[in-house]
Amino acid sequence: FLTRVYVMQGRLHPAASLCREFLDPLKERDIRFIYTAGSMKIDLGEVLCEWNCLEEAEQHIRDGLKANEPWRNIMTASFGQAALTRVLQAKGDYTGAMQVVEKFETRLLEHSQPREFDEDLRTLRIRLQLASGDLQNPSHWADQIQLSEDFNLHEEFYRLPLARIRLAQNRYAEVEKMLAGLTPPAAAGSQITRQLESNLLVAAAVAGQQRLPEAFGLIESCLALAEPEGYVRIFLDVGEPARELLAAYLRSAAPGHKLYAQKILDAFSLTSQASSPGPQPAGLIEPLTGRELEVLQLMALGSTNQEIARQLIVSPGTVKAHTSSIYRKLDVANRTEAVARARQLGMLP
16 A cells, blocks of 8 residues: 555655666565465556556556466556556557557456546546557547536546647636646546646647746756656656657756756657667668658648648647658758758658
């Protein structure tokens, strides 16, 4: 129970230390069928996910779910399935993640529903759809849910995923109004992760309204909150808005958390390289992401931003953000130069 309290408080280092103190002797002595082992393996996996150690995190969580099978503890299973969904989503395995979501939903709907999972049961599926690049279905969901009775009763469960959707739609003022000053309510995961998510979304919304000094102050407060316990994954989960804001923050006059901001940007670069569909030429300022290569290929075919948005099921604003990033990485000023430069580098036929 103490490791779960640490995880929910966001105290990652004490949680990891306590898990290893308990689990290492079991491993050394090959002791099995310990009731609490599954729970602690999952707790350790959640910490490793926050540190962006995804392979190790997945292994611990899967081991924890397996260790829980003889006991069938619904709390342990639900914590593990929610955590595994996030890890698989982070690795880009959206099909695998959706299969876990379906197990999570089925198990909770068949049994009593612990209050810790009220929010995940309502929003885990839609978060995964949005992360996979599907904006159409989450947008429809957002419009419908805000008219529902459940939203009137439990608005706090919906604010963070709704804010993510509205940010993807470039509805910046709406995101800021929704989240400004918000302290997210308690839930199954880390409170610091939830606060960081809220603050990062507000920072991105403020930056989208061209109030950069204010956005820099917000991103600096996020870095100050994240650095002591080593949070990285939440920045990567927020995605391109967080990356662009961190890059701009590092170019500002006096970034107070320069080293940690650079560490997170480096993690973005490693993630981009891992998700890229193939090798990319040397000499780029930064490798293109898989989605940026898709946009570049459609640009080369002469597709407009509106046509690209329809084909990739994203907003025109998202396409515009991708094209700006492509121009920066290829060191060009427009579409014609981008396509020519990409062909020169062998990235396009």
